[in-house]
Every structure is written in structure tokens, then in C-alpha cells.
Amino acid sequence: MRPFSLVQPPTLSDLVSFLARGNGQIALLAGGTDLYSLLKDEIVKPEVMVDLSPLKELAGLKQEKDFLRIGALTTINDLASSPIIQKNFPGLKQAAQSIGSPQLRNVGTIGGNLCQRPRCWYFRDPLFLCRKKGGARCFAVQGRNKYHAIFGGGICNIVHPSDLAPALISLEARVKIVSSGGEKEMALSDFFSPPSVSLRQENKLQPGEVLTEIIVPNPSPRLKSTYLKFTERGSWDFAVVSVAATAEIQGRSLLKPHFVLGGVAPIPWRLTNFEKMIEGQNIQEKMVAAAALEALKESRPMSENAYKIDLAAVLLARAAMSLISR
Ligand SMILES: Cc1cc2nc3c(=O)[nH]c(=O)nc-3n(C[C@H](O)[C@H](O)[C@H](O)COP(=O)(O)OP(=O)(O)OC[C@H]3O[C@@H](n4cnc5c(N)ncnc54)[C@H](O)[C@@H]3O)c2cc1C
Ligand code: SF4
Numbered sequence: 001m002r003p004f005s006l007v008q009p010p011t012l013s014d015l016v017s018f019l020a021r022g023n024g025q026i027a028l029l030a031g032g033t034d035l036y037s038l039l040k041d042e043i044v045k046p047e048v049m050v051d052l053s054p055l056k057e058l059a060g061l062k063q064e065k066d067f068l069r070i071g072a073l074t075t076i077n078d079l080a081s082s083p084i085i086q087k088n089f090p091g092l093k094q095a096a097q098s099i100g101s102p103q104l105r106n107v108g109t110i111g112g113n114l115c116q117r118p119r120c121w122y123f124r125d126p127l128f129l130c131r132k133k134g135g136a137r138c139f140a141v142q143g144r145n146k147y148h149a150i151f152g153g154g155i156c157n158i159v160h161p162s163d164l165a166p167a168l169i170s171l172e173a174r175v176k177i178v179s180s181g182g183e184k185e186m187a188l189s190d191f192f193s194p195p196s197v198s199l200r201q202e203n204k205l206q207p208g209e210v211l212t213e214i215i216v217p218n219p220s221p222r223l224k225s226t227y228l229k230f231t232e233r234g235s236w237d238f239a240v241v242s243v244a245a246t247a248e249i250q251g252r253s254l255l256k257p258h259f260v261l262g263g264v265a266p267i268p269w270r271l272t273n274f275e276k277m278i279e280g281q282n283i284q285e286k287m288v289a290a291a292a293l294e295a296l297k298e299s300r301p302m303s304e305n306a307y308k309i310d311l312a313a314v315l316l317a318r319a320a321m322s323l324i325s326r
Helices: 012-020 035-040 076-081 083-088 090-097 102-107 110-115 164-170 272-278 285-298 307-325
Strands: 005-007 026-029 048-051 061-063 067-071 174-179 182-187 210-217 223-230 241-250 253-262
Touching: 012 048, 012 174, 012 210, 026 035, 061 083, 076 083, 076 090, 076 102, 076 110, 083 090, 090 164, 090 223, 090 241, 110 164, 110 210, 164 223, 164 241, 164 253, 223 307, 241 307, 253 272, 253 307, 272 285, 285 307
Parallel strands: 005 048, 026 048
Antiparallel strands: 061 067, 067 210, 174 182, 174 210, 223 241, 241 253
């Protein structure tokens, strides 16, 4: 690991003033569950590490009339065990509970989860200088690509590893971003950047900016949500494919459905053509399974990962049936 200096700003305003001064290559440190391994492998080589943990103002949940505000430093465990999340957002609770191990959930934060870097083994291996790290080629194209993208790939074929991102997008969450110039908000679905837009970075954060809050609209009484995740191992693991689903339920119909896939694309992948096919229909398992397979025809699997299409179809159908039965 390369040496770096450590800075611990006591307040958010100290943090953004420090970031505004430049100060060389900076890395923001939250729980460190992802960042430390990137440092050890010298995939990221900051000159300055800015520890966010003193910023207690960025931790915790705040219930307001129309929104739930979740501070970026809220741990995944605090999220999963919050009575508000357990009562109003079962899909988000399932996603949080599916992450890593208890130790990891005690330390890892929601902000770090959304900003974590890809798990592509060529990206994580210091010996491979692939396109994402400034090299000339994507090694996954002719190499091992079992866990890579079936949607939205091409120049880089990572999948976004976050479990919370699909769940939060299905709930139409927004994010607050703060810099010395002020604050701004955007839909979480717009926060992520595909490789065709920004190859080296997976989100739209600019230098000097920090993610401070996730804002989730309070659900209508008829809104149901679920999160299903397929992993290769029974113990902690990243999603091979996951589905976050929300909809308002009317009899056996799904209204305003949101189906967002994880583990299949460089960004959380909303399957709007599937939503259109099933919205307002009398939901039956065979019908949704057929619609899912039809919608997944737009995927572009690589040499080793066409199996993800079948997995996604099964999870989409199960998620739709699960919403109806809740
Ligand atoms: C063994 C293991 C298992 C895991 N399993 C899962 C899993 O099943 N599902 C899953 O989704 N993830 C998983 N992860 C990934 C991830 O480490 C955690 O989900 C965790 O939430 C990351 O949060 P952190 O606070 O530790 O982030 P850190 O490691 O501190 O930071 C991660 C990245 O986000 C940036 N960052 C952090 N906070 C902010 C902020 N507020 N503003 C801007 N940038 C920020 C950092 O600069 C860094 O680049 C796993 C990781 C490990 C090591
Ligand atoms: S998928 Fe992206 S990160 Fe992985 S080898 Fe290809 S360019 Fe690199």
C-alpha cells in the first residue's frame, strides 16, 4: 500500500472547504469495507485519505411528512434494523439484509454501498491494465466473463455490485450531493454513469463533491416492494442476478410497476419493456414468465453468461408473484 496522509474534517462544511482546495489525489473513506482492499491492491492510490466518520450529522434516518431521509454514513445494519424500514420498505430491508456478513453490515455504509467500485476480477487484479484503468482493452471480452454484463456492456462489461441501488431506484429515491458551491439533488437512477458516458468512474460525482443523503418518498398504502437475489454461495456473496420490484396492487394487477435488475449491467438496469407488458394485466405466473423472457431478448450475453437470462426471467416472475401475494 502506498503511504497517504489522513484528514478527519469535524464538520460537513470543513469537509467541503477542504475538498474545494484541491489537495491532490483524494479518496473519501466511509466504512472502508471496499476502499481498503482497493488501497491494498493499489487500484486506487490517494495522496490524501479523507475520513468521513467524524461527520455524525451524516448518519441516521429522519422521517418527514413526504420523505424518509437517510444519511450517507448510516450503516447497513442500522438501515436494515430500523423500524421505519421494516414497516414501510420491506424490499429495501431485504436488500440490506442480503449484503455481506453481519460484520460488514455493522461497518459498511449506505453511501459507500452506492459508490463502491466494480468487482470485475480484471479490474481488481493489479496485473491487468484493462480499459477501466487506462489500458487498451477489456479482458473480459475474450477472457472469463461468467459474472459480467448482459446489458449495457461493450467497451467495459462490469456489473454494478450494489444491492441497495436497485432497491432504492425501484422506490424512486433521490440523492443529495454537497460541495463548497452548494447542494444539488438528482434521481438515484441518474446518479450512475454507464461506461459509454464515463469509463473510469461509475457515478456522476465531480471532484469536491460528496454524497450526503438518500431521500426516499414515503410509500402510498397500496405500494408493495420486494428484493430477490441469486448468489452462487449460501454464505455472503454478491448478486449474480437480483431483482428489486415495487408496484401498487389492485386485485391481481400491478400498477406503476418498477422492476430493476442488479448484477446484469454496469448500472442498475430498469426493465421498462417488462413493466409495460405486465402493467394492469391479470398477473399469472406463466404470463409474467413469458413476458420476462420476451423483455430479456434485448440482452447481449457474453460467451459465458447467457445463463443470467434464465435466472433473471425466473427472478422477475417470482418478484411479480410475490408482490401480488403480499
Ligand atoms: C466480503 C465483502 C462482501 C460484500 N458483500 C456485498 C454484498 O453482498 N452486496 C453489496 O451491495 N455490497 C457488498 N460488499 C461491498 C461494500 O463493501 C459494502 O456494501 C459497503 O456498503 C461499502 O460501504 P463502506 O462504507 O464500507 O464504503 P467504503 O469502502 O468506505 O467506500 C466505498 C467507495 O465509496 C466512496 N464513498 C463512500 N462514502 C461516500 C460518500 N458519502 N460520498 C462519496 N463517495 C463515498 C469511497 O471513496 C469508496 O470509493 C461487500 C464487500 C466485502 C468486502
Ligand atoms: S469489464 Fe471493465 S473493468 Fe472488467 S476488464 Fe473489462 S474494462 Fe476492465
